[in-house]
Amino acid sequence: MSASLTSSPETIITELQAIVGDDKVRSDAEILLSHGRDWTKAHTPAPLAVVFPRTAAEVQAVVKLANQLAFAIVPSGGRTGLSGGAVAANGEVVVSFDYMSHISDFDPIDRTVVCQAGVITEQLQDFAEEHGLFYPVDFASAGSSQIGGNIATNAGGIKVIRYGMTRDWVAGLKVVTGSGEMLELNRGLLKNNAGYDLRQLFIGAEGTLGLIVEATMQLTRAPKNLTAFVLGVEDFNGIMNLFNRFQAEMDLTAFEFFSEQALQKVVAHSAVPRPFESVCPYYALLEFECLNDEVEAQAMALFETCVEEGWVSDGVMSQSLEQLKNLWRLREDISETISKWTPYKNDISTIISRVPDFLESVETLVTAQYPDFEIIWFGHIGDGNLHLNILKPDGMDKDEFFKKCATVSTGVFEIVAKFGGSVSAEHGVGLLKKPYLSYSRSEAEIALMRQVKQVFDPKGIMNPGKIFD
Amino acid sequence: MSASLTSSPETIITELQAIVGDDKVRSDAEILLSHGRDWTKAHTPAPLAVVFPRTAAEVQAVVKLANQLAFAIVPSGGRTGLSGGAVAANGEVVVSFDYMSHISDFDPIDRTVVCQAGVITEQLQDFAEEHGLFYPVDFASAGSSQIGGNIATNAGGIKVIRYGMTRDWVAGLKVVTGSGEMLELNRGLLKNNAGYDLRQLFIGAEGTLGLIVEATMQLTRAPKNLTAFVLGVEDFNGIMNLFNRFQAEMDLTAFEFFSEQALQKVVAHSAVPRPFESVCPYYALLEFECLNDEVEAQAMALFETCVEEGWVSDGVMSQSLEQLKNLWRLREDISETISKWTPYKNDISTIISRVPDFLESVETLVTAQYPDFEIIWFGHIGDGNLHLNILKPDGMDKDEFFKKCATVSTGVFEIVAKFGGSVSAEHGVGLLKKPYLSYSRSEAEIALMRQVKQVFDPKGIMNPGKIFD
Structure with missing residues (x-):
């Protein structure tokens, strides 16, 4: 599926510069490192270049160029992902939304606001507060994560029980598909049953179908006391x-x-x-x-x-x-506190009523295999989402630890499958969970996902290798 | 796209009988009339037969047979639709869910319950109430409409402002795709970001991608006073x-x-x-x-x-x-009161803040063209959804009235397009709104919808001719 480079890097960079301007295409080592990966830090970044468009039209031109010159695109938001969804390790062009952070068209009656994809979550939260309203999706990385990335990964967080996930706050979505079409999906409507709701497909697709360039976000009444x-x-x-x-x-x-x-x-x-x-x-x-x-x-x-x-x-x-x-x-x-123990982290879910048995099964498995490992549990019981953290014992080599954890992973995902749970509750699949997708989704579903990708991204240039191969 | 009959009606009926039993395949005039259309009554029903499966496995066998013998399927729930989505006017096999109305697997902690597709909305509402809970999606036809149909049309109603549409209450969905695959989508999880959320595609697809056979429905706290x-x-x-x-x-x-x-x-x-x-x-x-x-x-x-x-x-x-x-x-x-005036009905929406101008534009248009027509407005301001009703003047011929209304429709949809609204807020597209889909959706979107249908229903046997051709 992944597109191979058939044009020279120089040609690609020259053409990109023609679209966004010379200073908005960068290929220095520093930017390739910072913008070529997310918080997972598990892969070695190796993008060809990082491009910083400022408008939806520029993004569309970049995608059309990618179709023409056959290069792959990796979207880059706040890069706070924990599944490697924003990793560019194979000479891709990273499209960063850092210069698309404009908020506009606030309407107090609709309680909606239009955000470019690069608006920071906290920026939207603050904007809502200034207008006496509330943007309720909240999580630890709200100070860095971008709305486009939140939508692409359907970010959850600590208020899901009352307010749902990011999906529930997207009233409209402007996207550029893998084939370079600009779509304006749902346009802020609360009620709209005119054909398939394609907006829903782009939410949580981790940039594999196209690029989110703008979103109309719903706000709500601010909570009291x-x-x-x-x-x-x-x-x-x-x-x-x-x-x-x-x-x-x-x-x-x-x-x-x-x-x-x-x-x-x-x-x-x-x-x-x-x-x-x-x-x-x-x-x-x-x-x-x-x-x-x-x-x-x-x-x-x-x-x-x-x-x-x-x-x-x-x-x-x-x-x-x-x-x-x-x-x-x-x-x-x-x-943040446990990060100094270089923890193995896993984000899994089941239905709420099965959480006690699920947690016990996972704990029994880890304790039996590695009695010296310290397990730190926390999570969102209200929505069945557990965060399993295993701390690296002092003195154990990092590689050895993660090798042992890899065997834990398989066991954990077998338990997830047995409990009908999800291998990724809120962090997405990206690269890290890709080998385990079949523990949550049937072969028929994965085959259909591949075909759906083919519809929106026929040349396979959009974030190739993420979610599935 | 629509499948032509290549097998004889006798062969099809015999094979259907082999799946569901002789008495669960009917082709008498009465049942062909009752189960061959919905509340629109605008088309002459002409199905080949009506089949009444009792299990998901029987539904799957019927779809596999349809692929094999190349006949078209029209799903039939409570047939309370107002857009002709359940009309079978071309020798299709109607699959009725009347004998699949079992409720099971209620869990008070998850507050979910598993419904076969034929469970009546009111039956679910009553079940929830008996267990001290609440199923909040409510509308005039709750006593007849079925859960499968509600999901296929993403039914809305009178409490959307607080509780959302049917989409928001579907925690899991068991479907048979047009190619005969049985998929169990999302399985009741509240948090699940493991790949594309295909469940969302089936919600509101009006049976054009496959048949909904079972749903895990979310319940909530009963409202007080x-x-x-x-x-x-x-x-x-x-x-x-x-x-x-x-x-x-x-x-x-x-x-x-x-x-x-x-x-x-x-x-x-x-x-x-x-x-x-x-x-x-x-x-x-x-x-x-x-x-x-x-x-x-x-x-x-x-x-x-x-x-x-x-x-x-x-x-x-x-x-x-x-x-x-x-x-x-x-x-x-x-x-119900105005039904005696044989009203022209239209279900349209815009964003909330534009409702006053939108309503005025539509009223001006109708009054200018037909000053004698009486307009009855009602609807859901909280979600931007207006129901336009025009009463037939006493003494005017029915056909003449609806012919005049057809010219009104085009004008109304032009206003809808100008206001960025929806040609179908909550009733779906079916047959009635199909000619007007492009007033709400771009050609690129419609082309993508067709390709998505192709993925799930490669032979075009699922409710052909609905939403788009």
Whole structure:
């Protein structure tokens, strides 16, 4: 499928310069390194050049040129991906959206706003806030990730239980297909049943069908007085009971969990205090809009019920924005804190009700094979998404560690398949999960995906080798 | 694209009987008439036979047979469609899901339930209610429409502003593609970014890619103490101001509108009283969960603001379930009430902020061309979806009326195109909107849709001639 270079690098660069200008095509070592990979750092970047278009028309011209000269394109957003979806290791032309970060056409009645693909997530969040609204998709890399990349990977994060994934906030999408057609999909409409919703195909396609150049994003009412509980629980069934009980009565904005090991790491490496004295195997973080005194009383009553039922052994509720932020740090700082142990990371999901058995199966597998490995669990119980992290033991060689983890991966994905889960809950497939796609998708589905790609990208020039070969 | 019959009708019927049993293949005149069309009644039904499978495996066998013997299939749900999507007028085999109405595998933690394609919408709503939950997609035909058909047309309805369309409630989808492959798409997962989300393609594809045989449907918390305002407004800008103001502060579950003409028709033909004495050009129906006294006070304060601003001239708030139901009847009974005038109906949308200008443009057009025609407007302002109804003047011949309306259609769709709207907001394209698809979708998009169909239905046997030729 992947396009081979039939034109000389010099010709390609000259033609690219004719489209975007000399200074917007770069091939110095520094930029090839920075823009040739994402956060995975697992592959050696080797793009031919990095091009920085400023308009949708320039992007379209670049794609048409790629068809003509037969070079491959790798889209590049904030490069915060964790699956290698933005890696360019085979002489591709990287199309960066760094110079397409304009926000326009805000409408307060529609509560929509048009973003060029390179708008940073936080930039959109701030824009919404300035206009008394809210962009609810949020995650640790919001300060660097770009809207185009978020859409291409259908980014999830910490508020999915209430607000859904990026998919749910894309009211319109302007794309350039692999064959160079510019499509304006759905154009901001809330209700539109006029033919296939092709917009949905581009969301989560990781740039393999075409390039997202612009999106009309939906905003919503800003949440009021967000308030969080952190509750200590003895076992996973307790977490599920807790989840079930709260969800039946209240509209939660988040339901996260983390283990005592995760908590210990965070408090040992930052100024954030433990939430309370009791030590529990697991903790749940619940967040809701405390709209008024009645909601607060209801939340407290539910908490007390959960204590009486024996599901919760201790707990704390935030009383200020400061306390809310500190409780969130217990969960949000985990990833950065454990990064010094060069962790093996895996992002998997199952249906919510199977999470306890799923987690136990994975833990049993890892512990049996590598009893010395420390496992750090955290994730989004409210949507069945677990982040498995295995820390490299001090003194173990990095390569040896990752080699051992590779055997873990196969076992983990076998469990995922047994539980009908997903090999990639929110990080996408990219290069890293490609060998394991068949644990989540049937051969018939993968064959159909290949044919769908063929429709939009007949020459196979769009992010070749990602998701499937 | 449409498959021609190359096997004799007798052979086809015999082979179908071998799959589903003799009594589940019918070709008597009565069933050919009832199952060969939908609510549009615009085409003369002429299917070859109607087959009633009971299992997904039987459906798959029928599709494989269709590939082998080259006959076309038309899927048939509750046949409540308004675009002719379920019309079989060319000797097709109708596959009815009337005998596939089993609900199973309810899980209270996941809040999901597995429905065979023939489950009636109301059956699912009742099931949810029995389990203390809620299936929120609701519309006038909920007592007849089937889940499979709802998904195939991405049905919308009266609660879209809060709960979205059918698309948002499909956690998993079992389909048989046009080539006879059985796919299990997404399997109930809330987070799953492992490759293209093919489930989204089947939603809203009106049976042109394959047959939906089973769906895992998401349920949610039951709303509490639903309460409605009906407010009289002087002009459409007032409605928009009202909408904007309420939406900024509260989570509305509905925001509907109807005209004085619509109201007059309903109160003249039923026992429902006018909401209040004042006569206003338009009325808005707002619904929200009145969770506690504070929410009620907030709603009343917003209402008073709207009166002070001059947007609202009169209003009433429901104080009981009985009153809530009566207020809703003012809106929900319109369609049935006006059916005696054999109305021309059109289901169109634009972005919310453009609704006032859009409505005025359409009204100006119709009034200029046919000053004697009475226009009845109602619809879902909260999502930009208007239902245009033109009543047949008494004494005018039906054929003459619809001929005149056909010239209205072209003008209306030109306005739709000018406003960047949709020629079908929630009713789908089917046969009726097919000639107008290009007013909403570009030629490039339509060409891509055709190629996508080719991938899933290479022999063109699935609901041929619907959406596009």
